[in-house]
Amino acid sequence: MKITFHGAAGTVTGSMHLVEANGRKILLDCGLYQGHRKEAFEKNRHLPFDPASIDAVVLSHAHIDHSGNIPQLARNGFRGKIISRPATRDLCDAMLRDSCFLQMRDLVYVNEKRRRQGKHLFEPLYEERDVDAVMKMFECVPMKREHDLGGGVSLVFHNAGHILGSAITQIDVRGRDGNRRLLFSGDLGQPGQPILRHFEYPQGADAIIVESTYADRLHPCADDVAGRLKSYVDDIVQLRSKLLIPAFSVGRTQQILYFLNRLYKAGRIPPVPVYIDSPLSMKATEIYRRHRECYNDDTCEILRTGEDPLSFPGLKFVETPQQSMALDKAGGPMVVVAASGMCEGGRVVHHLKEFLGDVRNIVLFVGFQAEGTLGRRIVEGGQGDTVKLLGEERKIGARIKTINALSAHADREGLMDWVRGVKGGTVKKAFAVHGEPDRTAKMAEAMAREGVPETFAPAPGASFTL
Ligand SMILES: [Zn+2]
Ligand SMILES: [Zn+2]
Missing domain, CATH: 3.40.50.10890 (Rossmann fold)
Structure with missing residues (x-):
């Protein structure tokens, strides 16, 4: 199994990790990179792989920095399945359309300026009809149900407690040299928040990919x-x-x-x-x-x-x-x-x-x-x-x-609690993603202190073999 970190590597946004195993190419998240306009536009438009070569996109949750570039992927040749929990599909329908609306609102303003300067006009990354097309590509998988991705690769979703439908993704690969299990945390919710279930601790992973948004801080104790x-x-x-x-x-x-x-x-x-x-x-x-x-x-x-x-x-x-x-x-x-x-x-x-x-x-x-x-x-x-x-x-x-007590992301203690809970004796490699560079570095250090043999804060485009 090979993992390449294409997005949310040394940054919080644009979550996108490519898993290649047994001839299958599975994209974990396909988020929009959000940042300085021009840089964001370039990054989102030019994907670092051929979209037609991807067999499936697996979505951890519906936030735009995790799902927002799917219509562009499809526009450029992706014809595979988009796998998510049912709630994520429904939220994506609403959020991707909202993303079209926000892009258009932004472009009206930007293009007005560019017209005056005699520059060529920008086009949106995608439009509502692209969203219509991708909504037909979704395949919903309930929690805890093993889903076959073909070629001896399968997935299981577990609760992540972040927003409705948010999931920890477990990828299992059967190979000649044995089986491998990868866990991708997605975004983890802060324990004790109302409505949603607490994140879970799936066992038996060989490698984990963990978010690091608040790897350097503790949330204020539960406010009334x-x-x-x-x-x-x-x-x-x-x-x-x-x-x-x-x-x-x-x-x-x-x-x-x-x-x-x-x-x-x-x-x-x-x-x-x-x-x-x-x-x-x-x-x-x-x-x-x-x-x-x-x-x-x-x-x-x-x-x-x-x-x-x-x-x-x-x-x-x-x-x-x-x-x-x-x-x-x-x-x-x-x-x-x-x-x-x-x-x-x-x-x-x-x-x-x-x-x-x-x-x-x-x-x-x-x-x-x-x-x-x-x-x-x-x-x-x-x-x-x-x-x-x-x-x-x-x-x-x-x-x-x-009121600071409502946070959608686990703090340092919450993240480390998850790492301790899933580590068992099996996790050999851990990757810190979805955080500013100092935070992913801190997360990697903290996981090493917990006894994970190899920890990394991957740079964008870095690949690793499991
Ligand atoms: Zn999120
Ligand atoms: Zn996120």
Whole structure:
């Protein structure tokens, strides 16, 4: 078996690893590289292998940095199967179309500039009809079921606890010189998060590929998320004002709904209008509702009582931009959950423009805010500071709050817990991927300290034989 690390090698984005065994070529993830526009465009367009030669793509989960380049792969000759869990297929349908929309929105802006400069215009990497085509190539495999990839190669999915449908991929290869087992962690969720099952520890692997997003840090200990949410809701109900929560559409939005459902059911918050204001969030929530096979025991218990854990009275989904804008004019109290999570685009930006000035309002950040984003500037500035919003200076009057306890990625302890759990006496090689170079290096060192004989932080394009 040969593994080549084509993406998410020394970086967090563009997850893509090629496994060659018994004459089969299996691509683990086919993610979009996200970064500086021109560099990203080149990398995503020029794949480092012939797409027609790939027999199957196996998807760990639906995040765009893991699935977002599949339509391009198909556009350039890939005719194999795309293997994923059912929830991943459904989320990909929504997210790949959203990716088309975002690319087009970006291109309108870029091409306008290029036209003025007399340069040739960029084209999108792919369009909706390419997404239509790839959706027909999916083959869904439930958890724990062995799936034959041909040529003595097979796979099994295990829970990864990251987003709905996220999986750890086990690849088994039968060969003349014995059998080999490879585990690919995909993205691992932080233990103890609501809704989804905890990641699992499949045994008997010869080699593992492990993500390293937070290999150098520990998340703050479990914050009282419900208690803090309750206090903010009480506050805006009393002041008849607004609570704005910027949140990513897939995962974080559903976690917020879950906590609000629990608070409401326990009688800890009064009924208050809650608006989910993002078309993708609405689709993703429907998909979360459908795929109950991914739920953990607590969430299944709620289902058994006949309730929907992602619903409560007062919850409304905002469909059109007009309805979204009407929220800005309406009176409180209300909770608005809108994308994007880092305030870099989407409807949340318009709400910020209206909500940010009022001292009675609260803006609650529930996710990591990357450097250079509007979200980061608001969190760092805080009340009283001024930020530039859609070209205008806005003074921050609203109270800015942060809950850091919700993380989609396991921290250093979580990652090492997984490594210890799967290591057994069998793992001889471990590869650290999906992290900045200092983090993959730290992850490789930490795995060596755990006694894994050979550990690596592979450079892009590096190949290894098992
Ligand atoms: Zn992910
Ligand atoms: Zn990822």
